[in-house]
Amino acid sequence: MRVIGNIEMYVGKIEQITESVKRFYLYPSDQKLLPAFTGGAHITTYVDLGDNILEREYSLVSHPTDRTHYAISINRDPHSRGGSAYWHDHIKVGDKVISSFPKNHFTLGFHAKHHVFYAAGIGITPFLTMMEELEAQGKTFELHYAARTKEACAYHDYLHEKYPGKCTFYFSRSDEPQRMTPETMKNQRIGSHVYFCGPVAMVSEYKEAALSYGYPEKSIHFELFAAASGENNPFLVEVINHNKVIEVNPEQTLLEALLDAGIEAPYSCKAGGCGQCEVDVVEGEVDHRDIFFSDEEREQKKMILTCCSRAKEEKLVLKL
Amino acid sequence: MYNSPVLYDQSETIKEKLSFNDKRKKHLIIYDQKAAGDVKQALTAHSQEELNYEPFEIEDAIKLQDLRTLLYSQKMGTHLYIASNWDHAATVFAEATEAGFTEDEIQTVIYGPKRRYIYCMKCYHTSEISDGDEVQCARCDAYMEVGPFFSKVRKGYIGYPFIPN
Numbered sequence: 001m002r003v004i005g006n007i008e009m010y011v012g013k014i015e016q017i018t019e020s021v022k023r024f025y026l027y028p029s030d031q032k033l034l035p036a037f038t039g040g041a042h043i044t045t046y047v048d049l050g051d052n053i054l055e056r057e058y059s060l061v062s063h064p065t066d067r068t069h070y071a072i073s074i075n076r077d078p079h080s081r082g083g084s085a086y087w088h089d090h091i092k093v094g095d096k097v098i099s100s101f102p103k104n105h106f107t108l109g110f111h112a113k114h115h116v117f118y119a120a121g122i123g124i125t126p127f128l129t130m131m132e133e134l135e136a137q138g139k140t141f142e143l144h145y146a147a148r149t150k151e152a153c154a155y156h157d158y159l160h161e162k163y164p165g166k167c168t169f170y171f172s173r174s175d176e177p178q179r180m181t182p183e184t185m186k187n188q189r190i191g192s193h194v195y196f197c198g199p200v201a202m203v204s205e206y207k208e209a210a211l212s213y214g215y216p217e218k219s220i221h222f223e224l225f226a227a228a229s230g231e232n233n234p235f236l237v238e239v240i241n242h243n244k245v246i247e248v249n250p251e252q253t254l255l256e257a258l259l260d261a262g263i264e265a266p267y268s269c270k271a272g273g274c275g276q277c278e279v280d281v282v283e284g285e286v287d288h289r290d291i292f293f294s295d296e297e298r299e300q301k302k303m304i305l306t307c308c309s310r311a312k313e314e315k316l317v318l319k320l
Numbered sequence: 321m322y323n324s325p326v327l328y329d330q331s332e333t334i335k336e337k338l339s340f341n342d343k344r345k346k347h348l349i350i351y352d353q354k355a356a357g358d359v360k361q362a363l364t365a366h367s368q369e370e371l372n373y374e375p376f377e378i379e380d381a382i383k384l385q386d387l388r389t390l391l392y393s394q395k396m397g398t399h400l401y402i403a404s405n406w407d408h409a410a411t412v413f414a415e416a417t418e419a420g421f422t423e424d425e426i427q428t429v430i431y432g433p434k435r436r437y438i439y440c441m442k443c444y445h446t447s448e449i450s451d452g453d454e455v456q457c458a459r460c461d462a463y464m465e466v467g468p469f470f471s472k473v474r475k476g477y478i479g480y481p482f483i484p485n
Contacts (some may be wrong), residue, residue, distance in 0.1 A: 015369075105454060111324075111422060113419075113420040114420075164397060185396070186395075186396075186397075187395055188396045189392075189394070189395060189396070189420065190391070190392075190394040190395060190398060190419055190420040190421055190425075191419065191420015191421070191422075192396050192420070211343070213345060213396065214343060214344040214345040214346070214396065214397025214398070215396055215397065215399045216343075216400075216424040216425055217424075218422060218424055219396070219422070319475060
């Protein structure tokens with residue numbers, strides 16, 4: 001049996017799914033069975049670059065009950081900060097990769113009577129395993145999936161064949177362009193849960209729309225690719241129980257500054273969506289850039305998500 | 321379902337009087353004759369244009385098939401208000417959660433006494449109890465402290481047996 005921690009893996013196979021999406025098959029070096037996972041789970045991957053470690057999180061796309069290997073699908077982002085470009089351009093079959101145990105911050109609502117998925121681009125990845133799980137349980141779901149073209153739509157043929165009548169595709173640059181809109185949430189039956197995965201703007205738009213249609217917050221689930229951007233002001237952060245004052249410069253997040261200073265701050269998605277990096281704020285105004293907290297929570301609680309939010313003014317005092 | 325919400329005397333859905341949730345787009349009001357006066361009064365304060373509502377009156381006994389047809393035809397954005405005696409409310413609540421309503425989408429106003437149940441940890445029997453912190457099991461006569469935990473699975477407060485002085 002495995003003890004929780006990291007798993008040494010090697011790349012067993014690489015498939016080109018679309019022009020910009022590759023699927024990487026990761027096998028355990030010790031050939032022992034891998035931990036099973038649930039729909040929507042992801043892993044953190046660590047690639048040794050020599051002078052530093054490339055740490056990235058990717059949704060699992062292999063079958064949740066297949067414990068012989070994991071698979072991840074990566075879109076080569078033209079604005080890559082190094083992660084997707086490195087995986088696409090340098091990772092080859094046989095390379096060693098370290099993987100975390102599977103984690104899941106994007107789980108299926110188990111009370112739901114019907115599940116409605118909205119994916120933009122590579123945001124399809126967590127839904128592949130969620131749909132596998134629901135199909136196995138005989139539960140109802142539907143997928144709305146937007147991509148630029150059919151050719152750029154990862155797993156289009158697979159989804160079309162495997163889930164007939166359950167998938168609606170929207171191609172913005174086809175001969176007859178179609179736009180995916182939140183309107184399809186309006187007439188869902190009672191007991192429906194909605195799930196969004198895509199860029200921050202898309203997730204924010206759909207979350208706001210769902211709330212405006214009267215969905216309770218607990219019936220809305222989402223996962224983000226990256227944190228919202230904004231002007232990055234420098235500020236100081238005092239961590240009272242570590243007796244440290246740390247400078248956060250415009251090029252780094254508060255989380256990065258804390259980790260660089262040797263403080264074991266918690267984190268996971270690094271996109272302001274999972275809430276794992278929540279820290280108590282003792283003093284100072286927070287510029288909230290996440291979409292995890294509701295407006296009410298922001299007013300009632302004093303806390304910050306260190307992966308994306310910053311200080312409104314010169315200084316924050318934290319306790320962690 | 322195994323862990324479906326259950327209506328009990330401390331349910332977060334229970335309110336003193338009907339108050340419409342302005343986050344929802346439609347308001348489905350299921351009421352019995354005891355609540356009819358209050359419901360009609362609450363509705364007269366709003367026109368159908370400003371408040372999208374659908375009233376449904378329970379006459380004498382609940383017709384389950386009609387109730388299910390009504391509940392299963394609802395869309396997301398609907399808030400359910402149950403205004404009735406305990407037995408009618410418990411039936412509507414159970415059917416509503418089965419149809420997909422969550423506790424966040426239900427408001428309950430009880431007319432008359434609420435019922436309480438206890439799950440005996442000695443004989444594993446659930447029975448109705450009166451008010452009070454200490455009761456006797458209806459089946460095995462064990463003395464029990466009531467709760468504080470309520471089991472959705474057993475549909476009653478956990479009863480902790482003790483030996484009386």
